[in-house]
Amino acid sequence: MKITFPHMGNLWISAKALLEGLNLEVVVPPPCTKKTLSLGVLHAPEFICLPLKINLGNYIEAAEKGADTIIIAGGRGPCRFGYYCRLEKEIMDDLGYNYEMIVLEPPEKSFFEVIQDIRAIAKCSMLQIMNAVRTAWLKCCVVDEIERKVQMIRARESCPGLADGIYKEALKDIDSAQRGKEIISIKRRAFEALNEVPVDPKREIVRIALVGEIYTILEPFANQNIEKHLGKLGAEVKRSLYLSSWVNDHLLGGVLPLESTKEACRLAAPYLNYFVGGHGRETVGSAVKFSREGFDGIIQIAPLTCGPEIVAEAILPEIYLSEGVPVMTIYMDEQTGEAGLITRLEAFVDMTRRIKFSEKDSDLLILRG
Amino acid sequence: MKSYMGIDVGSVSTNIVLIDEKGKLIEKLYIRTNGQPIDAVKKGLKLIEEKIKANGKSVEIAGVGTTGSGRKLAAVIVGADVVKNEITAHAVAAMNHVPGVQTVIEIGGQDSKLIIIRNGVVSDFAMNTVCAAGTGSFLDQQAARLNLPIEKFSKLALNAQAPVRIAGRCSVFAESDMIHKQQMGHNLSDIIAGLCDALVRNYLNNVGKGKEILVPIVFQGGVAANEGMREAFRKALNTEIIVPENFDVMGALGAAFLAREAVVQNNQKTVFKGFDTVDHDFKVKGFECSGCPNLCEVVEIYENFQVLARWGDRCGKWTETHQELKQVSFN
Structure with a gap:
């Protein structure tokens, strides 16, 4: 059995660590590229959301490297993701690929159900499973911590690209690290390097929050590297979702004291009182949360035709009126031209910067008339 | 005389303006981009220089700003002090022309924007996202289909007695509706007025969704020349619409102000x-x-056989090395 899984941001590092820790042979699909997308678009239904198209491309490219089994999460509720596993299996069968599909449904009660699902796949001892889970979890947390730091530095660095270089190296090292100690020391080294990146102290930094559908906010290929673009424009970015907090909320039952989307769900009321599928309610609640935390702007990202996010989008202007923080929605689909995206981001960052620093610049306003 | 230049390289038109130190317009130029932005910028510079000479003025360019979808290209060619997106440029120009403006409607060749201004600062904006129905290119195309010059097309709407209903959601739907009504025997002015109503409805539903449109409202961009569209906005919003004198070069004006x-x-x-x-x-x-x-x-831009700039790569390996590559020969 050679096992693979769809890409979603840095998920592959933890997923690979977990599966390899269970003595399974893992094929990580090649990083998402235009080729991945083209393969997916060719075989996906026209109006399906973007993640499915990229998933299909991942599977086809992984098959070329010998993968024969796919592991993917299931889901429930009105979001189409819950049906991805079935649909993707049908499409891969039609294309003549001989894939087995293992679906991890979200646990009803506790993490123990996930462990049981894992035991059904991997015949290994409980101790081994716990070790694998621990390493994967550690990698997941460390990756997120480094990423948070990179999001801060990107906005401030005097020479764009330095932070991303360190980040890329760190990810590579974390992937190949085996032991907890190693991972911790990589983290320390990455932080040291990031702290030494020369920054421009005069830059007027704005803080932008990204909210929206999980796949498009976590996978840089799907969102056209929106975080890098924002960083270059001098915007410090924070997302409503990080992989570690998502795992904690959805697989570990929220036992660890990490930032949770539960609070976002609570803050969604009275704007949205129901679960509308996907991350619709989290998007609304996170917009409220970030507004109150003093962010200067909020950008919602979602795949075109995403139902839950369309519901959220309709509510966001209301939040803007009552909370006073500007919101912009960007839909992602198979377009690869970046000009339109960059114009919108630049205008948005410009606007938030002028709002934030307008008092200081009041003489300029006079100059402009 | 010290002056500042603004260049707006759009999908359809390339506009250049010169303003003096006080922000007064000295010279303006509106030419078609014709899909060749470099040539358009060169031609524009040449024409504006001739215009200045013909008027017996002598100007010293103290600053240059570029905007529009070709802003980056224009900036490396002429050497620009400021490269700004269209939203900021249009807002700055509108604020200069109409003090206290709260809403800017801008419709150009490929995109349409709505800019909300409060207390002299842009507080919100929207751009058409997925479709270009209702922008200048579509109107151009319809005028060409009816074999009318665009100026005449725009005035015809004013003669309408009973505008017909046209679907505004999508330009393909709009066109098939127009053809249906035309074959039913409706007269041209009723159809064109119906089209303008549909495009305004689409704009307000799509771009204006959830936004608070307050007076004074400024309407600018190439499409503001269209009297049918002005009238349709006036009707739909039930208020006065201000079309500034230099409505067609507002982006360039904004770029010039920003350069200053x-x-x-x-x-x-x-x-x-x-x-x-x-x-x-x-x-x-x-x-x-x-x-x-x-x-x-x-993409590599060469000036006299030297690499001026490179872009288009995702990883940055070409963009970030162009500084050292200035001496590469062109073969």
Whole structure:
């Protein structure tokens, strides 16, 4: 059995660590590229959301490297993701690929159900499973911590690209690290390097929050590297979702004291009182949360035709009126031209910067008339 | 006389303006881009220089700003002090022309924007996202289909007695509705007025969704020349719509104001290369990078056989090295 899984941001590092820790042979699909997308678009239904198209491309490219089994999460509720596993299996069968599909449904009660699902796949001892889970979890947390730091530095660095270089190296090292100690020391080294990146102290930094559908906010290929673009424009970015907090909320039952989307769900009321599928309610609640935390702007990202996010989008202007923080929605689909995206981001960052620093610049306003 | 230049390279038109130190318009120019932004910028510079000479003025360019979808290209060609997106440029120009403006409607060749201004600062904006129905290109196309010059097309709507209903959601739907009504025997002015109503409805539903449109409202961009569209906005919003005198070059004006701001604020010398840039030989070469399966389409701009700039790559390996590559020969 050679096992693979769809890409979603840095998920592959933890997923690979977990599966390899269970003595399974893992094929990580090649990083998402235009080729991945083209393969997916060719075989996906026209109006399906973007993640499915990229998933299909991942599977086809992984098959070329010998993968024969796919592991993917299931889901429930009105979001189409819950049906991805079935649909993707049908499409891969039609294309003549001989894939087995293992679906991890979200646990009803506790993490123990996930462990049981894992035991059904991997015949290994409980101790081994716990070790694998621990390493994967550690990698997941460390990756997120480094990423948070990179999001801060990107906005401030005097020479764009330095932070991303360190980040890329760190990810590579974390992937190949085996032991907890190693991972911790990589983290320390990455932080040291990031702290030494020369920054421009005069830059007027704005803080932008990204909210929206999980796949498009976590996978840089799907969102056209929106975080890098924002960083270059001098915007410090924070997302409503990080992989570690998502795992904690959805697989570990929220036992660890990490930032949770539960609070976002609570803050969604009275704007949205129901679960509308996907991350619709989290998007609304996170917009409220970030507004109150003093962010200067909020950008919602979602795949075109995403139902839950369309519901959220309709509510966001209301939040803007009552909370006073500007919101912009960007839909992602198979377009690869970046000009339109960059114009919108630049205008948005410009606007938030002028709002934030307008008092200081009041003489300029006079100059402009 | 010290003056500031604004260049707006849009999908359909390229506009250049010159303003004096007080922000008064000295000269303006509106030409078609015709899909060739470099040539359009060169031609524009040449024409504006001729215009200045013909009027017996002598100007010293103290700052240059570029905007529009071709802003980056224009900036490397002429040497610009400020490169700004269209939203900021249009807002700045509107604020200068109509003090206290709260809403800017801007419809150009490929996109339409709504800018909300409160207390002299842009507080919100929207741009058409997925579809270009209702923008200048579609109106152009319909005028051509009816074999009418665009100026005549725009006036015809005013004669309408009973505008017909046209679908505004999508330009393909709109066109088939128009053809249906035309074959039913409706007269042209009723159809064109119906089209204008539909486009305004689409704009307000799509771009204006959830936004608070308060007076004074300024309507600018190439489409503001269309009297049918002005009338349709007036009807739909039930209020007066201000169309500024230089509605067609507002983006360029905004860029010029921003250039003035940047140069004065930082007390810097302009990087403008001078009017004789038009005699320089600009070439664009493109290649597909084969470093990874992204196969990025990298564009190289050459000025007199030297690499001026490169872009189009996702990873930045071409963009970030162009500084050192200035001496690469062109073959």
